[in-house]
Structures are given as C-alpha cells and as structure tokens.
Amino acid sequence: MDIETRAEQPYAAVKATVTLETFAKVADRFPEVMQWLADRELPVLGAPFLRYLRVTAEEFEVEAGIPTAAGVPGDGAVFTSTLPAGQYLVALHEGSLDGLAAVTDQLLAHAVRFDRDGDRWGARIETYFTDPAVEPDQSKWSTEVAIRLAD
Known part of the structure; x- marks a missing residue:
C-alpha cells in the first residue's frame, strides 16, 4: 500500500444506487x-473504474466511470465530473x-483520515486494469483500490 499524490481527472460516467x-x-x-x-470522439485516458459515493450496510451509490481528456457537458x-486532486491511499x-x-x-484499517463524511466518500475508487473479455482467467486480473485522504 502506498500514498500517491494525484491530479484531478475528468471522466464520463453513469450512476446508480445498488445492493x-x-x-x-x-x-x-x-x-x-x-x-x-x-460518439463524441473523446479520448479515453485510462481504465474504467467504479467510484463509491455512498456506502451503507444495505446499499451503494456508485458511478461507473471512464477517464477522459477534458470535461465536456x-x-x-x-454525465461528466472530475475525480478530485489530492493524496490517495492505494493498493493493487x-x-x-x-x-x-x-x-x-x-x-480502511490504516490510521489516516479519509475524505469522508459519514457514509459519503470524496473519492473511493476501484480501477479495473484487466478486460475480462481479453483475459478470462480471474487469477490474472489486476484491480487498484484508491481512497482519497482528507486535506
């Protein structure tokens, strides 16, 4: 596990509340x-990710996002949004x-202060580096978990 400093990252996404x-x-x-x-000829700048906005024992408010070059309407x-800049605790x-x-x-067990307010998270992200259509063997999948630290 590492702490990384990241710049803000525009992305396009859809959102849902799920269990x-x-x-x-x-x-x-x-x-x-x-x-x-x-369709808009916008470049993809990274792997797809899930951004957890709200996490409770019963449900998750989640965005399925893809990083892109610039924010557009x-x-x-x-919709489009931006992952916030800052320090992130990261594990692969x-x-x-x-x-x-x-x-x-x-x-979450680390003794650090996360960017969160109750069940709401500033940036709690899972990034999926492996495409299951290309690599069906789950033992070879690579996923990053990153959680933004409080300022």
Missing part, C-alpha cells in the same frame, strides 16, 4: 459510457474481484 445483489445494474454499463465517448444518462489487487472487499478493509 450487492443488483451491482450489475451499474457495473455492466461501462460499454454505454465507452460508446458515449466514442454530459447528456442523457451519461491481483486476482478475482471477490478479494476486493478484503483489500478495501485493509486500506
């Missing part, structure tokens, strides 16, 4: 965002997505 059972309602919408960017279900996970909860718990 563990309905997570696909947002996670399966990356192609919709990719198509939106392609959104339309329809797709190799393997099945089932292991992400443990990685997140390890990060």
